[in-house]
Amino acid sequence: MVDPGPKVWLGKDGILRVQYPQDFNLTLDVMELVHRKRLELMATPCPLLIYADTVASAEYEAQQFASREDVAELITGMGIIVRSVFTRAMSEIFMRFHRPPYPTRIFKDEQPALEWLTQFLPRDSGAPDAGDAS
Numbered sequence: 001m002v003d004p005g006p007k008v009w010l011g012k013d014g015i016l017r018v019q020y021p022q023d024f025n026l027t028l029d030v031m032e033l034v035h036r037k038r039l040e041l042m043a044t045p046c047p048l049l050i051y052a053d054t055v056a057s058a059e060y061e062a063q064q065f066a067s068r069e070d071v072a073e074l075i076t077g078m079g080i081i082v083r084s085v086f087t088r089a090m091s092e093i094f095m096r097f098h099r100p101p102y103p104t105r106i107f108k109d110e111q112p113a114l115e116w117l118t119q120f121l122p123r124d125s126g127a128p129d130a131g132d133a134s
Helices: 028-041 060-066 085-097 110-120
Strands: 007-010 016-019 046-051 075-081 104-107
Touching: 007 028, 016 028, 028 060, 046 110, 060 085, 075 110, 085 104, 104 110
Parallel strands: 016 046, 046 075, 075 104
Antiparallel strands: 007 016
């Protein structure tokens, strides 16, 4: 069976989402792929929700990539959903040694994560003002 890889999409709420498959191994190549997909969907800073329910491993190089300045400047806040004790411990280690320069929290469920991330949505939606109608 072919590994489906991560799914990356932009929600109608303006929050970018990345979902990793069950027992996934997070490599540098995967992080670079997710970053390219992210840029195709949204090239401006926005909040990010990571579904890492049961990520099996994360390479050191992948963790470093996530903390790079050009990657980090596109993230206004990040919520990570984890359900396994192992993945939670891995996420906490990542945050301790590769502290992202943006607010980051770990959650067990999607709804609290989404509620927390809404505060990091851009204030200006880019929509024209009512007086700008042409």
